[in-house]
Amino acid sequence: MAGPGVKSSYWRGLRDGLPFLLVIVPFATLFGVLASDAGLNAAEALAFSVAVIAGAAQFTALQLMQDHAPLIVVLASSLAVNLRMAMYSASLTPHLGHLPLWKRGIAAYFLIDQSYALGIIKFEKDRELNQSERFAYFIGTVSGICPFWYIFTVVGALVGSNIPMNTGLDFAMPIAFIALVGPGLRTGAHMSAAFVASASALLFAFLPYNLGLLVAAVLGMAAGAEVERRWGAPA
Amino acid sequence: MIDRVDLWIVIIGLGIGSFGLRFVFLGLVGDRPLPAWLMRHLRYTAVSVLPALVMPLIVWPTATGGETDPVRLAAAAVALAVGYFARNPLLAMVVGAAVLVAGGYWVS
Numbered sequence: 001m002a003g004p005g006v007k008s009s010y011w012r013g014l015r016d017g018l019p020f021l022l023v024i025v026p027f028a029t030l031f032g033v034l035a036s037d038a039g040l041n042a043a044e045a046l047a048f049s050v051a052v053i054a055g056a057a058q059f060t061a062l063q064l065m066q067d068h069a070p071l072i073v074v075l076a077s078s079l080a081v082n083l084r085m086a087m088y089s090a091s092l093t094p095h096l097g098h099l100p101l102w103k104r105g106i107a108a109y110f111l112i113d114q115s116y117a118l119g120i121i122k123f124e125k126d127r128e129l130n131q132s133e134r135f136a137y138f139i140g141t142v143s144g145i146c147p148f149w150y151i152f153t154v155v156g157a158l159v160g161s162n163i164p165m166n167t168g169l170d171f172a173m174p175i176a177f178i179a180l181v182g183p184g185l186r187t188g189a190h191m192s193a194a195f196v197a198s199a200s201a202l203l204f205a206f207l208p209y210n211l212g213l214l215v216a217a218v219l220g221m222a223a224g225a226e227v228e229r230r231w232g233a234p235a
Numbered sequence: 236m237i238d239r240v241d242l243w244i245v246i247i248g249l250g251i252g253s254f255g256l257r258f259v260f261l262g263l264v265g266d267r268p269l270p271a272w273l274m275r276h277l278r279y280t281a282v283s284v285l286p287a288l289v290m291p292l293i294v295w296p297t298a299t300g301g302e303t304d305p306v307r308l309a310a311a312a313v314a315l316a317v318g319y320f321a322r323n324p325l326l327a328m329v330v331g332a333a334v335l336v337a338g339g340y341w342v343s
Contacts, residue, residue: 019325022332039236044246051250056288061245065237074245079252084284090260090273091280098266108258113285120281121324171296171307171335174289175314179327182318184282193279194286201287202294213287220283225275 009133013118013140020114020145023176027055028149032156034059038066045157049150053112055173057081060210081210084217088116095123096138098131107135110142117180188231193224306338 004012028049035045052058061078069077088111096107118141123134185191197220204212269277293311295301314331318324 019328022328040242044242048246051246052253054253057249057253061249065241065245071241071244075248075252078245078249079256082253082256084288085253086256086259087277087280087284089257090264090269091277093260093264093269094274094277096261097264101262101265104261104265105258108261109254111257111261113288117281117285118324171292171298171310172332174292174307175310175331175335176328177285177289178293178311178314179318179324179331181282181285182315182320182327183322183324184285185319190279190282194282197283197287198290201290205291205295212291213284216287216290217280217284220287221276221279224279224283225272228275228278 004129004133006132006136009129010136010140010143013122013137014144015140016118016122017114017141017144020176021148023172024114024145024148025152026172028152029156029159031055031058031062032153032158033160034062034156035153036157036160038062040157042154042157045153046150049153053110053146053149054082054085056210077208077210080214083214085111087217087221088113091120092116092123095119095134096131099135103135107138110139110146112142112145113177114145114180115141117177117184121180121183187228189224189227192227193220196220196223306335309338310335 031049032042032045035048036042040048048058048062052061057078060081061074064074064077089108092107092111096104099107115138119134119138122137123129129137181194185194197216200216200219201212204215206212207215289311293307294303296304296307299307310331313334314327317330318327321327
């Protein structure tokens with residue numbers, strides 16, 4: 001069966017990614033503001049956002065540097081926050097692994113929570129997509145998001161603390177991610193994974209360097225895999 | 236004040252490290268088949284990592300100083316329910332945000 005075509009997949013991805021601007025714009029602005037408070041100029045804040053494109057890790061690094069933590073601790077903790085990216089990378093490999101190396105490199109650079117979540121939902125649902133269409137969809141999701149991540153980092157850094165940060169904004173990220181989880185709960189195995197991961201995340205929240213997240217994620221994945229092994233493969 | 240050399244070491248180190256984590260399977264494994272047990276675990280990456288990432292933020296929000304807030308819990312539950320039943324992330328996000336905003340006005 002023929003897929004929807006490369007162009008149409010790209011636009012579909014772009015459209016699916018755009019709602020996340022509601023999260024990305026305030027998040028990037030906040031990073032810029034905090035970076036400027038920490039003494040970074042706009043170029044340095046931008047370099048941070050371009051090199052890392054991962055909000056949680058950037059906030060962690062900035063916070064630890066302000067606390068004068070040793071460099072090795074700053075790097076190790078921030079990378080621990082980003083270890084989930086390696087899981088995303090593994091999870092996408094069956095879908096994007098046949099692409100030429102340079103395309104896999106580009107996809108790897110743009111592998112963020114939003115592009116991963118949208119991509120994996122799409123690739124598991126629309127099995128008829130070919131490699132180029134999947135790549136186009138994936139790049140589509142980030143091409144509406146990432147430019148604004150960069151731009152609003154600079155805006156935040158330039159405007160600094162003059163922006164009043166509404167307290168409700170702290171919850172934009174959790175809501176956006178939960179909204180992505182709901183559609184992913186397709187089978188009992190998926191629900192078991194989500195339940196075990198959620199409970200473990202609370203149980204192991206005391207662990208330093210965000211390691212609780214990794215423990216919880218691994219336990220959730222193990223739960224999902226075990227349910228699948230006993231009671232059959234997902235539909 | 237953050238030392239300039241330190242800052243650039245962190246930016247560059249974190250940039251390279253983050254790319255490495257993102258590239259490790261996509262780039263190095265590529266189209267070689269992964270073992271079945273690993274695939275079985277990877278299918279549950281999204282539904283494990285995302286809840287684990289947000290669960291502590293939902294139960295102990297930073298903005299309230301870690302105190303559990305019924306409005307945020309309700310917003311999260313509604314977003315999950317709408318996402319599950321409507322299978323539509325955008326709708327779930329909008330409805331969840333609406334609960335948060337409405338709850339904010341009623342409670343305060």
